[in-house]
Every structure is written in C-alpha cells, then in structure tokens.
Amino acid sequence: MKVRVLVRLKPGILDVQGAAVQRALGGLGFGDVRELRVGKLIEVEVDAPTAERARARVDEMCRRLLANTILEDYTIETDSAEHLAPPGAVR
Amino acid sequence: MKVRVLVRLKPGILDVQGAAVQRALGGLGFGDVRELRVGKLIEVEVDAPTAERARARVDEMCRRLLANTILEDYTIETDSAEHLAPPGAVR
Amino acid sequence: MRFGVVVFPGTWSDCDFHYVISEVVKQPVKYVWHRDRNLADLDCVVLPGGFSYGDYLRAGAVAGRSPVVEALPEFLAGGGLVLGSCNGFQILCEAGLLPGALMRNECLQYRCQSTSLLVENVDTPFTRALRPGQVLTMPISHGEGKYHAEPETLRALRQRHQVVFRYATAAGQVTRAANPNGSAENIAGIINEEGTVLGLMPHPERAAESAIGGTDGLQIFHSLLGSLVEDGTFTKR
Amino acid sequence: MTAEEYDRILQRLGREPSYTELGLFSALWSEHCAYKHSKVFLKRLPQTGPHVLQGPGENAGALDIGDGWAVVFKIESHNHPSFIEPFQGAATGVGGILRDIFTMGARPIAILDSLRFGDPNDPKTRHLIHGVVSGISWYGNCFGCPTVGGEIAFAPEYAGNPLVNVMCVGLVRADRIFRARAEGVGNPVFYVGNKTGRDGIHGATMASATFDEGAEAKRPTVQVGDPFTEKLLLEACLEAMATGAVVGIQDMGAAGLACCTSEMPARSGTGMTVELASVPQREEGMSAYELLLSESQERMLIVAERGREEELRRVFAKWELDAVQIGEVTAGPDLTVRHRGDEVARVPVDALAEAPKYEKPYAAPAWLKELRAFDPLALPAPADYDEALRALMGAPALASKEWAYRQYDQQVGVNTLVLPGSDATVLRVKGTRRAIAVSTDGNGRHVFLDPRRGAAMAVCEAARNVSCAGGRPLGVTDCLNFGSPERPEILWQLAEAVEGLAEACRALELPVVGGNVSLYNETSGLAILPTPVVGVVGLLEDASQLATQWFKAAGHRIALLGPDAVSLGGSEYLWTRHGKQGGALAPLDLELERRVQAAVRAAIGEGLVTAAHDCAEGGIAVALAEACVTGKTAIGCEAALPAGMRADLTLFGEGPSRVVVSVEGGRAREFEALMAESAIPWQWIGATGGARLRLRVGGEMVVDVSVDHLEHAWRNGFERHMA
Numbered sequence A, B: 001m002k003v004r005v006l007v008r009l010k011p012g013i014l015d016v017q018g019a020a021v022q023r024a025l026g027g028l029g030f031g032d033v034r035e036l037r038v039g040k041l042i043e044v045e046v047d048a049p050t051a052e053r054a055r056a057r058v059d060e061m062c063r064r065l066l067a068n069t070i071l072e073d074y075t076i077e078t079d080s081a082e083h084l085a086p087p088g089a090v091r
Numbered sequence C: 001m002r003f004g005v006v007v008f009p010g011t012w013s014d015c016d017f018h019y020v021i022s023e024v025v026k027q028p029v030k031y032v033w034h035r036d037r038n039l040a041d042l043d044c045v046v047l048p049g050g051f052s053y054g055d056y057l058r059a060g061a062v063a064g065r066s067p068v069v070e071a072l073p074e075f076l077a078g079g080g081l082v083l084g085s086c087n088g089f090q091i092l093c094e095a096g097l098l099p100g101a102l103m104r105n106e107c108l109q110y111r112c113q114s115t116s117l118l119v120e121n122v123d124t125p126f127t128r129a130l131r132p133g134q135v136l137t138m139p140i141s142h143g144e145g146k147y148h149a150e151p152e153t154l155r156a157l158r159q160r161h162q163v164v165f166r167y168a169t170a171a172g173q174v175t176r177a178a179n180p181n182g183s184a185e186n187i188a189g190i191i192n193e194e195g196t197v198l199g200l201m202p203h204p205e206r207a208a209e210s211a212i213g214g215t216d217g218l219q220i221f222h223s224l225l226g227s228l229v230e231d232g233t234f235t236k237r
Numbered sequence D: 001m002t003a004e005e006y007d008r009i010l011q012r013l014g015r016e017p018s019y020t021e022l023g024l025f026s027a028l029w030s031e032h033c034a035y036k037h038s039k040v041f042l043k044r045l046p047q048t049g050p051h052v053l054q055g056p057g058e059n060a061g062a063l064d065i066g067d068g069w070a071v072v073f074k075i076e077s078h079n080h081p082s083f084i085e086p087f088q089g090a091a092t093g094v095g096g097i098l099r100d101i102f103t104m105g106a107r108p109i110a111i112l113d114s115l116r117f118g119d120p121n122d123p124k125t126r127h128l129i130h131g132v133v134s135g136i137s138w139y140g141n142c143f144g145c146p147t148v149g150g151e152i153a154f155a156p157e158y159a160g161n162p163l164v165n166v167m168c169v170g171l172v173r174a175d176r177i178f179r180a181r182a183e184g185v186g187n188p189v190f191y192v193g194n195k196t197g198r199d200g201i202h203g204a205t206m207a208s209a210t211f212d213e214g215a216e217a218k219r220p221t222v223q224v225g226d227p228f229t230e231k232l233l234l235e236a237c238l239e240a241m242a243t244g245a246v247v248g249i250q251d252m253g254a255a256g257l258a259c260c261t262s263e264m265p266a267r268s269g270t271g272m273t274v275e276l277a278s279v280p281q282r283e284e285g286m287s288a289y290e291l292l293l294s295e296s297q298e299r300m301l302i303v304a305e306r307g308r309e310e311e312l313r314r315v316f317a318k319w320e321l322d323a324v325q326i327g328e329v330t331a332g333p334d335l336t337v338r339h340r341g342d343e344v345a346r347v348p349v350d351a352l353a354e355a356p357k358y359e360k361p362y363a364a365p366a367w368l369k370e371l372r373a374f375d376p377l378a379l380p381a382p383a384d385y386d387e388a389l390r391a392l393m394g395a396p397a398l399a400s401k402e403w404a405y406r407q408y409d410q411q412v413g414v415n416t417l418v419l420p421g422s423d424a425t426v427l428r429v430k431g432t433r434r435a436i437a438v439s440t441d442g443n444g445r446h447v448f449l450d451p452r453r454g455a456a457m458a459v460c461e462a463a464r465n466v467s468c469a470g471g472r473p474l475g476v477t478d479c480l481n482f483g484s485p486e487r488p489e490i491l492w493q494l495a496e497a498v499e500g501l502a503e504a505c506r507a508l509e510l511p512v513v514g515g516n517v518s519l520y521n522e523t524s525g526l527a528i529l530p531t532p533v534v535g536v537v538g539l540l541e542d543a544s545q546l547a548t549q550w551f552k553a554a555g556h557r558i559a560l561l562g563p564d565a566v567s568l569g570g571s572e573y574l575w576t577r578h579g580k581q582g583g584a585l586a587p588l589d590l591e592l593e594r595r596v597q598a599a600v601r602a603a604i605g606e607g608l609v610t611a612a613h614d615c616a617e618g619g620i621a622v623a624l625a626e627a628c629v630t631g632k633t634a635i636g637c638e639a640a641l642p643a644g645m646r647a648d649l650t651l652f653g654e655g656p657s658r659v660v661v662s663v664e665g666g667r668a669r670e671f672e673a674l675m676a677e678s679a680i681p682w683q684w685i686g687a688t689g690g691a692r693l694r695l696r697v698g699g700e701m702v703v704d705v706s707v708d709h710l711e712h713a714w715r716n717g718f719e720r721h722m723a
Ligand SMILES: Nc1ncnc2c1ncn2[C@@H]1O[C@H](COP(=O)(O)OP(=O)(O)O)[C@@H](O)[C@H]1O
Pocket: D032, D033, D034, D042, D045, D055, D056, D057, D058, D059, D060, D061, D074, D076, D100, D253, D254, D478, D479, D480, D512, D513, D514, D515, D516, D517
C-alpha cells in the first residue's frame, strides 16, 4: 500500500527556504509568484491490508519520527493512484 | 492559483535520506515499511487566470530552478482544493 | 565525577569531549555506545556533536528515539546530569527532554565560527563558576541551530531563568547581528526546569585549551566539578 | 578506445573479448585510470627521501613524522562531475579522497579544497560556487573531518570547466599502514559498504573526455554521496584493521569493482575470482557489466585472512554495513568474473593493469612568444595607488574566502592550532609535541605563461607557506589539471609543468608521494589554464613554535626577506586592473628559495618573529595589507620600499622567494645576526602601528590608506558576489 506524507512548516513559522526560493524566482522573472513554501514529501510503501490501516500506521510513524510537531504539520494521502510514486522508482 | 510541485529523485539515484529514514523506522518497530523515499514539496501561489496557465508557469519554474533535473523528476498538481496548503498558512 | 560520552555511529565530537575530560579536566570518562541503556556508574552523560544517524531527515530526530536516550529519564531521576552540545542539544529537544526545536540556520548555510555568549543563569550545576553577565567565547559548528519555541514556551523559559546562554556581542549586547543562526531571542543554550539537563549549540570542548580556541569552555566542567581553574589545571575547591 | 588498443587486447587474450571484458578494458585503459598520456612525465618526479614510507602507486602516499607517527595524504580532482552536478560532484570528490586516506589505515584529520571557477559575476559561475562549496561542506562536516584550507581562484578559462581538487591528510601509526594488496592464495575477498546501483557507470571514461554540446546526455551517470555511511565505513575499516584480519584493502573509486579486482592482484602478482551475484545490490537486474563498472560511492574491497572471516563480519555488523564475501585470491594470472555461475570475464590482471602508454608529440604553442613579450610597463601607471591597492584587496581572487570556509567545520578533532586564513594551516599531533602544517597552491596564469617556471613556483609557494607557519616541508602531492593531451601544445604544457615540479621538488628536497592527473579539462575547444595544484605537508617539531601571517602589535619592525626581482607579467594586478594576461614571470632561483625558507623557519624557531607572510599574488603591497587586516584586530604599518622601478611594479609586482616578517624591537639584533648567517638578501622596510597603511617608494609616499578601508574591501570582495 502506497501512502504519501506531506510535511509542512506550521503556519506562523518563517519559511526561510521558501522565501529564498521565491526571491530567486523573482530574480529570474517570475514576479507572479505570490507565495511559496517548501516542505517535505515522504512516500511510503507499507504492508497493510486496507488503506485505513496503512494510513493509521503511517500516522503513527509521523508522530514518532517523520514530523516534529513543534515545527511541522503533516497530512497523509492515500486517495488515488495518480498521486503515487512513478513506476520504476527504486532506491 | 495554488499549485503543488512534488520533486522526487530520479529512479536509480540513491536516496540516502529515504534509506536512512527507512532504517530508523525499522529500528522503531516499523518493520512493515517496504520502501520509503523522501522528496520535496513546493507549494506555490501564482497569479494566473487559469489552472492551465498556472501549471505552465510553474512548469517553467521547475525547469529553471525548482527541480535539479540532473537528479530529480517533478510532477505538478493543480487538481483539487484538498491538496493545497492548509488555510492560515503564512510565511 | 564520572563522565560518559555517548557515541552514535555518526557522532564526531565524542573523541574531543573524551580528550578534554580525560587529558585537560583529568576526570574519569568512558564512551557509551548508543545502544547501551546502562548508565548506572555515571554522574554526567555528555551528548556530543556530530550527525548521530546521518541526520538526513532532521538533526537529532532518530537519535532522540534511541536506546541510550530512552534511558536518560531514569538516569536523571537517579540524580544524574546531562550535557548536550550541538547535535546533543538537537537530540535533547527531539527527545522532549528540553523544550523547543532546532531548525535550519536562517542563513540556510552551515556555520562554523567563533561566537560570544552572554551568561544569563549561573544558578545551575553547569554554570555556577561563572558570573552573571559574563561573556564567553566558544565556537559553533552547525547547519541546524536556529532555536524555535512557541511564544508561551519562550515566556516560560524566561520566567524560570531557563535560558542559560544567549548569542551576544563581545561586549555582551544581545543584538541581531550577534545571532549567527537566527535563534529565537538569541538563545544559544537552555536548561530544563529541574536544572539537570543543559543543551547548547556551541562547543565547549573546542574552547578548553589556550592553544585551541581559549579556555572559556572549561568553565562548564569547572562548574560541574565545583572546582577552580588555576593556571590551566583543576584544583578541587 | 582506439583500433590499435583493440588489436592489443586481441593479441593479449588471443581471442575476441566479450562485451563485459571490453568494458573492463575500456574503463581501466581510460586516461583517468591508466595515465596513458602522463605516465611518461610522472616518472620524472622525485619520489624518494628519508621520510618516505609510501610513494606513488598506492591509494595515497605516506611520510614519517617521528614519534612513531606517519601522515598519509593525497590530492584528487573531481572536475567533471562537479561541473555536471556541483553539489554532488564536489561532495563525492571529498568522499573519494577520504577513502583513499583511510584505506591506508589512517584517520583523516584535514581536508583542503583547491577550487577554480570563471568570473563570480556570472550567475552560472555563482551557482557552481554555491553548489561546490555546499557539497564540500555537507560531506566533510557530516563525515567529521575538518576542512582547514585550500584556495579559490578565478579566470574565464575555468568558466566552462571548473576545477575541484580536494586534498586529504590522515594520521596513522607508522608501522600500521595498510596497502591495496591481494596477497595469500585462498584468502577471501570481501565487499564492504554501500550497495551497488547503476550510478556513475562510465565515470572514468567521462573524466577522460572533453565537454561539448553532448555533455547533457552524460548526465545520468551522476553519483550521490552518503557521508554518514562513509563515517560508518571509516570506523568499521579502522576497527577491522585493528583485528589483524585485513590483508589488503582498496576503495572502489573510478571504475569501481573492476579497478579493485584487477589492481589489487596485479600489485601482488596474484589473481582473483569473483561472483557478481554476491555483490550487494540496490537495483534489480543489474548486468555483469554494470556491476563491475558502477561507481556507487562508499564501497571498499578487502582481502582478509582466511579463517578470520567472522571477525570481519562482526565488525561490519556492529556498524550496520554489508560485508559479503564475493570471491577469493588465486595464484593468477587471471581475474575471473562469474555472474550467477557463468563466467563473464577471464582476463590476465596485468593485461588490465598495463594499459598502453603514449608518447605523443608535443610542441610549444606559437602564440606564447608574443604573449610573453608583452610589456606590462607599456600600460599607464595608476594615478591613485590607494585606490589601486583597495581594488586589488577586493578582487575576488585576493579577497577573504571566509564566505566559503565558515561553511566548513574547521575544528573537529580539536587539533587545529591555526585556522584557515593564514599562509598554512597548522594541526597538532595529539600525544606529541609535534604539529603539521599544510598548504595547497597553483597559479594557472603563471603556468600558462611559463609552464616550467610557473609549476616550479607553485611548489615553492606551497612550501613557502608551510615554512611561514614554521613547518619544515616534508613532501608533496600534486594534481595536474590540463586540457586535452591530444593537442601538442597542451601536452607541451604538461611536460614542461612536470619538469618544473620536478626541478623545484629536487631543489627543495621534497619527494612527490602521490597525486592525480586530470586531463581533458576543456569545453568546446577552450582549455582551462594549465593548473598544477601542489599540496605540501610540513612538520613542526614543536607545535608551540608556529607563526601566523598577521601583525600582532604596534611597534614591531618589519623586514622583507628575499630578492627584489618582481614582475607584473601574469600578475593579479595586471589582470584585475587591465584585464591582461601576458608578460614574463620573475626569475626563480631555487637555491635562494631554499635558503629563504630555511631562514624564515629558523627565525620562527628562535621565536624571533611575531608574524611571517609570504608575498604572493598582489605583490608586497598586498602582502603588507594582508598582514595588517587579516588578524583579529587590524593594525597599520609604514614601510619604505626599494626604489628604482616604477611604483606599480614595486608595489604589485610578483616574484618568488619573498617573505615579510615582523620582529619585536628588542629582538632586532638577534634577528639581524640570524639573517647574516643565513646568507640571504634581506632588509628592514618599516614598522607596525597606527591605523593606516603607508608605503613609500623611493622616498615618495605613494600609498596612504586607512586599514579599515582595506579591511572592508578585503572582507567583502568575494562575499558580495555570493550574497
Ligand atoms: N601527478 C601525480 N604525481 C604523483 N603521483 C601521481 C600523480 N598522479 C597520480 N599519481 C599516483 O599514481 C597512482 C595511481 O593514481 P590513481 O589511479 O589516480 O589512484 P586512485 O585511483 O586511487 O586515484 C597513485 O598512487 C597516485 O598517487
């Protein structure tokens, strides 16, 4: 079962990297960027019988390790196949 | 217009981050993780009249700056509101 | 005082702490492997700098959940002291033994440089040999040292005098320019409520000999030992 | 591979090679692995000396530094990979040289990075600098070895082909040095470290080609570094070596497994058989060819003592690394490779190790004469020397490189007695009174104008830097960065430069114990400046007798040691102010160079000098200005310089064998006596103090500028480009 975790800095925490990227884009002529934030994408393949179970398991991983909840929020997505890692992705 | 970019290492490129996290999860008792890869999440708000235009614009940004196309692939998502940054996200 | 220096596979300041404790401070010291939970024969556990488990996800994240760190609460309950420097500070925050978190430096670059630290609390076992308002010189070396905490946490830290060191100018002024990494309120080091766990980003072990970065870092050991530095040697008080 | 080379293979094998065998030959016979074009020249370098424990031919060289200790050191290039992917290219360059050091059994204690780029005003170049510096920072810092020195220089010729040379120094007990040998028939061969993937296949062949429009297509071969695994590998290897179960060890660098499995037995007169299916793999379905030639990082090949396999496995298991037996040492003469039982290659190891050597024709380029005949004094002298000096201090090449090195951990190990920012870095050897001093140097512009003298000057300057820190130079490692050797004028540059290196090394009694050659550094026909980078390691028997380059206090007298002869030919001044690259270099007297360095060391050893600084790019004016502003607090000085030449030549002219020192007034007599004994030209030129730098030439005050101004220019000159 493939699950996707999106980890973002909490609202209110200055995203220095996002701001730097936005500035750099501005320099390249992309003045139309109103806001940009950088986060982490974690794609996990877990052994789980159902999407529900997989999600619960990954939620536990997030709380234990994947996100630091003082700094970060996370969302877990299992919805549709199109969001998953491209075929052939290997480590 | 909010657009989400997912940046992933190309297939075959060693994902040192993913491997380390997977190993760590194993140590914490999450032996059920079969594979884990870490990428970048970039959320951009652009001024654009249509989703099409926004996507094209962001695609250009990816090629110019956001993705390192020597090592990384990227996908752009504009589809549904639920994928976008949580309300209240500020920088 | 018996010291234990924790070794994660990616730790690199372990040897430096070991060297300073045994050769300069001349106290008994041993290495503690990261899988070890037995800290019974120690008085002070040092979590040194480095990249504990590679730290590719977040500095200290994995180490914060390691066996040796899980054994720390019991060690503390038994009267032990814990000193975390650099990666050690990051680990203590990740483990919840200190409040807040350390984020990527505001400059988005690694920084290795000398810093001046204003001493704010001398009422701790780690700083009792110091004077309030004293300024110490110690180097930093980190990419993720920007201290962050919620406003309430920062307020509480202030009220309970838990901020031990702040980045300052050589004259002791806490200014934005003196802040090397963007830390909230220039925080460089904090202590827990009980006064038994000190975390700081700077490296005291790199300021323990006059030939290498001066001797201001020794003051922390000197405080721990309740002894005085005279001519570079320790004498029991 | 050429048709003749293919014929040679046919001859050697007596049959058609298989696809996999051909792959082996083409990688191992590449320029990068085989030194086809440079071997004939390298033989000319002096390689022996009383301190040499290991000369060229192993992963790194080793020198005895006394008290039972040895230094192991080497420099390597990662130019091509860093151009394709600056961050990972530079990072894996650091990883590779670290492995070369710890395969010898040494713990790495210092990294130096010698970098060359195009104009930092160019955004593309800035991007490269950012990537390279952060890649070095990431890998070295995470691994835990301090990066304590190096250089960054700029010239348009490097825009399309930057240079990333990394030197590493390690410490080992002199009787515990390990070598890349495959001895003992029947001994097991272990693969240790990271798993093998498809990364970096063709790295060695890529490093042996020039860049052209097709460079993009080569990109998927980029390798990715994993410094944490490297740290594990370091600890595991040193621990495994301590068990006594390790017979020989080599890192899998260029041409990966193929290189190790042929070079190790070739050195020992043995053979080897390996089963590729046993190789730990990260990707599915890898072919024999891919497994042999992959350049995945953080891997080593170990030949162990038979019967002690378990000891080895236990150590690697502790560090959570793969350690898998993949074969064994045979009586030879073949390397036999099997893949799932099928024999895919069987080649005599010495056939692989003995690539053809070429002696191609070379000739001095016709344009050189005209270039050298250029007279810099035909250009107008500056109207405002204050401004000229300030501009020079702020030129990216001369300005502070703190922007880069503050991103590097410079102190881990608590050995760094002199941090980056002085002529040489000094690191103590714990448990002894000793210290080592290290420096790298190489001025491509000088070598371009006069390869022989320019290269000799690079040796002199690196050694002089070490001497200025109080260290006695003991040995050299060099990285020869040149364009395509298939062009006669490039090969001439190489031949001449090696001759210059050899002359200088002989004169200064410096053995060359290791190095690296990087050819084909050109893009679309534009070659880099010929750039031999020289790394020198020196010894201080007493670590407390070290010197730094900055003035310590007011009221010290300043002396200039060495000859007066300087030239604006190929100078930084000529380039920065006039955008010109031409003229003749100042004369070099190697015997005088040796005496000047000895005199400086003697003065430092006697505790007579409070600062010693080499006069290099920018001439004496810049040397004095640097002595004023590079310390913690700036101190001014006043000096009167010999007249007789145009002021810009006196102030900014460059020449070898010149050192500025400061001496406490009370020690002046002793200093004079020592200099008289040293039989070198020297003179008092002024004194420290005040807040201004004031320089007279022939009695006339030509520079009178506040040191704060100079310091500002110097501090920001490079950094402002990078912000
Ligand atoms: N410019 C040089 N000067 C002296 N020795 C050199 C030079 N270039 C290469 N060598 C030596 O030749 C040997 C082979 O080099 P190389 O194949 O680059 O080794 P590696 O693959 O470990 O880099 C090494 O011992 C190296 O030190």
